[in-house]
Amino acid sequence: MDDTEFKHAFDAEIFREDARAVVDLLADYLQRSAGPDKRVVLPSYSPEEMAERWNAPIPATPSDDLISLLTRVINDSHHLHSPHYVGHQVSAPLPLSATADFAASLLNNASAVYDMGPVNVIHERRIIEWMTGLLGYGPDAGGIFTSGGTLGNLTALLAARQIKADVDVWSRGAAGNGSLAILVSEQCHYSVRRAVGVMGLGTDNVIQVPTGSDYRMDAAALEACLSEAEARGKTVFAVAANACSTATGTYDDLNAIADFCEEHGLWMHVDGAHGASAALSEKYRHFLSGVHRADSIVWDAHKMLLVPALITAVIFKSNADSYRSFSQKASYLFEKESEDEWYNYAHRTMECTKTMMGLKLYVPLMIHGSDFFTRYIDRMYDLARDFAVLVSESSDFELAVQPEANIVCFRYLGDGSGNLDELQKWIRARILESEDFYLVQADLQGKTFLRCTLINPLTGIEHLKALLELIRETPSEPAE
């Protein structure tokens, strides 16, 4: 059989040439993104228009050129490296991290088990050890990587239920446990509620603990929420805290929540998907005070550690607990009992095959050093404070709440007339149409706010001043 075309597809010299051309293309893109020229952040095509732009059928035979294809991809993409990208919590990845991820894709040591990715498995262990140290956990702590904070929250809560429920839920199902319930901050990310739904507990068993005007969980209300839940026949097994919340970047009082959990024998879970990276910062680490008392915590590196999606650490105070989320045997994969096989991570993850995700964090940590990331966190959290001052000192803007992390919610008051909620939606739509900035919006305590996550280290206060000017210049004609 003729294998010429396969030899061609795997030819090292062709790869060298293609990859160099792609790197040139991406380097030019990076230069443009950070350059002084006006740039498109998010092209304003509707989904229908975008579908039309990409309507070519998948061909049976060669039909496109790599560089022209990728040029079109770059042009039509959302440009997270623009300093004017101040939207959702997705990083502008370090070029070095993207380079490592490129290497990981070719090596494809996608490790369900040690044999399939020996170095990858060790990198994962080293990074988790580094993280548990930063969080202040003792030597018993451990964990695994998984694909995103959503899956991370599910993985932690599955362990919590298996450990706290009266019967072995894994083998017998949840039915024998009555109404298992969980207390969560009113401001928790939707993935926590989704996890409860997926676990078959029923989202009615997600009990919301109110937050105050500062958007922090009212820890004093936990007692009443628990009593009320018990009076309604529910068995609460866990509390999920925010560190920090998605909408406003607010950290819950982890020590107060830990006190409550310890007193009542409840599992304490911390959703630190965004805010756990503050552990790197001497200046801002205090927001995480008490985190080492949590039974589990989720930490997304693709949010505040400058790496491409996805890489999430699920960390347990007691590493032994990490084996409780999934209690399955598969003889074709595993040789021994799960706890004797720490290196076969599939014992402990939803995924079987998992991407070689550690490399994109390991490489920049080793090359730039962890202090680089400390300075990044400090810079972005400082910038949020500077931006908040700018907003507060402008009589035509209102700040939702003093920022703790790098998320700032504010709104434009204009001349104070008309429907201010509609005004924010109108402004955001006009800004997206202008393609000049990308920001999002959030509904907070019944009011609509504009919301910025300051995540690109090349974003500075001058860009945020320009954003406020752009907002001021937006013609104020919202629909009533």
Ligand SMILES: Cc1ncc(COP(=O)(O)O)c(C=O)c1O
């Ligand atoms: C606090 C928090 N938890 C969980 C998630 C979900 O993380 P992922 O998008 O990685 O699934 C997010 C995403 O924004 C978040 O902000």
